[in-house]
Amino acid sequence: MNELDPKKVISSVVNKTDIDIYSKINTLCLIIIAAVSITMALIYTKTILIPLVISVFIYTMITPVVRYIQFKFRLPKWPAIITAALLVLVPLVLLAVYMFYSAAHFAQVANIYKDKLFNMFQMFMINADNHHIPIPQEFLEFNSMQELLQGSYVTNFLKSFSLTALSLFSYLFLVIVFVFFLLLGTGSTKITNSVVKEIQNKVSAYLYIHIVISVLTGFCVGVVLVSTRLDLAVMFALVTIILNFIPNIGSIISVMLPLPIALVQFGPSPQFFVILIIPALIHFTFGSLLEPKLLGSGMDLHPVAVIGSLVFWTLVWGIVGAFLAVPITAAIRIVLSKIEPTRPFAEILAGRLPK
Numbered sequence: 210m211n212e213l214d215p216k217k218v219i220s221s222v223v224n225k226t227d228i229d230i231y232s233k234i235n236t237l238c239l240i241i242i243a244a245v246s247i248t249m250a251l252i253y254t255k256t257i258l259i260p261l262v263i264s265v266f267i268y269t270m271i272t273p274v275v276r277y278i279q280f281k282f283r284l285p286k287w288p289a290i291i292t293a294a295l296l297v298l299v300p301l302v303l304l305a306v307y308m309f310y311s312a313a314h315f316a317q318v319a320n321i322y323k324d325k326l327f328n329m330f331q332m333f334m335i336n337a338d339n340h341h342i343p344i345p346q347e348f349l350e351f352n353s354m355q356e357l358l359q360g361s362y363v364t365n366f367l368k369s370f371s372l373t374a375l376s377l378f379s380y381l382f383l384v385i386v387f388v389f390f391l392l393l394g395t396g397s398t399k400i401t402n403s404v405v406k407e408i409q410n411k412v413s414a415y416l417y418i419h420i421v422i423s424v425l426t427g428f429c430v431g432v433v434l435v436s437t438r439l440d441l442a443v444m445f446a447l448v449t450i451i452l453n454f455i456p457n458i459g460s461i462i463s464v465m466l467p468l469p470i471a472l473v474q475f476g477p478s479p480q481f482f483v484i485l486i487i488p489a490l491i492h493f494t495f496g497s498l499l500e501p502k503l504l505g506s507g508m509d510l511h512p513v514a515v516i517g518s519l520v521f522w523t524l525v526w527g528i529v530g531a532f533l534a535v536p537i538t539a540a541i542r543i544v545l546s547k548i549e550p551t552r553p554f555a556e557i558l559a560g561r562l563p564k
Contacts, residue, residue, distance in 0.1 A: 236550050251525050259529050260380045264387030266536060269413045271297050271392065290392050298385065304447065305381050311444040325473045380529075404547050408540045411508065415536060418503050423453035426495045430463070430488045437480045440470055449488075453496070455531045456515050460492040508539035511560025 251258060274293035278284055431446025445467045452459035471484045518538035522530030538558065546555035553563030
C-alpha cells in the first residue's frame with residue numbers, strides 16, 4: 210500500500226486555496242468591468258432608455274388594475290386595458306400639462322418677486338445701518354445681492370427649469386407610445402419567471418403606496434399653503450407630490466421651495482413660519498412614520514443604499530434618474546440576489562453583511 214507524501218498533500222491544498230482566491234478576484238474584476246460598461250451604456254443610450262424604463266413602470270402599475278377590472282366587472286381584455294390606461298395615463302398627462310403651464314407662468318412673474326426681494330434686502334440693509342449693526346462693506350454696497358438678483362443667475366435658472374420641463378414633456382410622448390405597445394402584448398404571454406414576478410409585485414406595490422402617500426402629502430401641504438393665501442400655492446402642492454418621489458432630498462426641497470415667495474409676500478411673520486414648520490411636520494409624518502409601516506420590508510434597501518442609488522442614478526440619468534432610483538435599485542437587488550457571484554452585493558444593498 211502506497212503511503213501519501215505529506216508535502217504533496219500540503220502543496221495540493223495550498224494550490225487549491227490559491228486557485229479559489231484567484232477565481233474570486235477574477236470574478237470580482239469581471240463584475241466591476243461589466244458594471245462600468247453597463248453604466249457607460251446607460252449614459253450613452255439614456256435618450257431612449259429613460260422613456261422606456263418609465264413606460265415599463267407605468268405598465269407595471271396598469272397591469273394589476275387591468276386584472277382587477279377584468280375580475281370585478283367581468284370586462285373583456287381590451288375594454289379593461291383601455292379603462293385602466295385612462296385611469297393611470299390621463300392624470301399623468303394633466304399633471305404634466307399643468308406643471309408646464311405653471312412653469313411658464315412662474316417665469317413671467319419671476320421679475321416681480323425678484324424686485325420685491327431686492328427691495329426687501331435694501332430695507333434690511335438700511336435698518337441694519339440705522340441700528341449700527343456691523344455689516345461687511347461689500348454688502349453695504351449691494352454688489353453681491355445685485356449680481357444675484359438683477360444679474361443672469363435667476364434668468365439662467367428659469368431657462369434651465371423651462372428646458373427641463375420641455376424635455377420631460379417631450380419624453381411623455383415616447384412614454385405613451387411605449388406603454389401602448391407594451392399593452393398590446395398584455396395577456397398574450399404569461400409571466401412564469403419567479404424573478405420577474407417578484408420584481409413586478411414589489412415595484413407595483415411600492416409605486417401604488419408611494420403614489421397614495423405623495424398625493425396625501427401634497428394635499429395636506431396644499432391645504433396649509435392655500436389657507437395662508439400663499440401665491441402659487443397649488444403649483445407648490447403639485448411640486449410636493451412630484452418631488453416626494455425623490456427619496457429624502459425631495460421632501461427637503463419641497464419644504465424649502467415656497468419659502469422665498471413666502472418671505473417676499475409675508476416677511477418674517479407667523480404665516481412664514483407656518484409655511485415652514487407645518488409642511489415639514491407633514492412630510493415627517495407621512496414619509497418617516499406612515500410610509501415605512503405600509504411598505505414593511507418593501508424594497509429591502511438600506512437607507513444608505515437608497516442615498517447612494519439616488520446619487521448614482523442622478524449622475525447617470527439626471528433628474529429623471531433621481532425619481533427612478535429606488536425602484537430601479539430594488540429591481541437590481543432582486544436580480545443580484547438570484548445570482549451566486551453577485552449575491553453579496555445584494556446583501557450589501559439590503560444592509561446585511563454577506564456570508
